[in-house]
Amino acid sequence: MGSSLDSSLDHVVLVNNAKRALERGRFELTYQPIYSVDNREVDSVETLLRWRVAPGRLAVAQDFRSVFRDPMLSLSIRDFVLSTTLRQAARWRAEGHDMGRISVNATAFDLCAGDFALRLTDMVQGFGLAPDMLEIEVAEPAFYGPLAKPVSLALEALHYCGFSLAMDNFGATHAGLAALRNHSFRRLKIDHSLMRSALTNAVDKAIVRHVIALGHDLGMIVTAAGVENEDQMEIAVQLGFDSVQGFFVCVPKEAELLPRVCHVLNLQGRSA
Known part of the structure; x- marks a missing residue:
């Protein structure tokens, strides 16, 4: 989209526009x-938020990320994403479709606002679903921000309630490594920039290889996110990633x- 919505609009105007967009179903x-690289089938799916800013024009979340600094709007968007995802998961199940686990992103603020684990448990049960069908994805930076301690407590509660956990944008920082030691993550997603640099930088390639080994030693599924071309796909397979996600495999799709x-994708995998 060129410059993002964050930089092209005053923050207050952007937040007000986002509130109206949420109310109007935009x-x-x-x-x-x-x-899954090994099984050659879809392992799970990730929910991605979009804003229809004009007919035929969808903005991705990073284009309007500053709206999440507004506490009330951030929670309203969080509840919209969760309820819509769970409603869709229940519909897929009723239609006989097994989509595996569904991954949903949560910000540090989302995790720390109220009793997130109990609220989410109530929502899941309300749709007749089980907690382990939902994977809560939190980015590594949440563990070195001001909410690091509350985030850790929220993740403990989510794990206790039966939800799967994933760490996104893992860059092997001290805080990220400490979080791996302290929490039972099911999935580890390597930072996009580290993956890209591994194509041309031998040191970064070695770091990624060791991170994958660490993830496997801890019993985690290690996923390469942002795989956009054949070169990235080849190196993901070569390095030993368990699964891949990105435009090279499949662009995000509407629920139907x-x-x-x-x-x-599963038929292609079985025939390969």
Whole structure:
């Protein structure tokens, strides 16, 4: 989109526009498959937030990330994402589609606002679903920000309630490594920039290889996110990633298209 919405609009105007957009149903969810390299099938899917800013024009979350600094709006968007995702998961199940786990991103503020684990448990049960079908994804920077301690407590509560946990944007910082030691993450996603640099930088390639080994030693699924071309796919397979996600595998899809897309990916994997 060129410059992001954050930089092209005053923050107050952007927040007000986002509030109206949420009220008018202009926030939408798309879903991106996460593909298992070993099993050659869709492992799970990730929910991705989009804002329809104009007909035929969708903005991705990083283009309007500053709206999440508004506490009330951030919580309203969080609840919209969760309720819409769970409603869709229940619909897929009723239609006989097994999408595996569904991953949902949560900010540090999302995790720390109120009793997130109990609220989410109530929401999941309200749709007749089980907590372990939902994977809560938190980015590594949440563990070295001012909310690091409350984030850790929230993750402990989520794990206790039966939810799966994933760490996103892992860059092997001290705080990220400490979080791996202290929490039972099911999935580890390597930072996009580290993956890109591993293509041309031998040191970064070695770091990624050791991070994958660490993840495996801790019993985690290690995922390469942001795989956008054949070169990145080849190095992901070469380095030993368990699963991949990105435009090279599949662009994010609307809910009604996803079962068919996943079926085709699974057929292609079995015939390969």
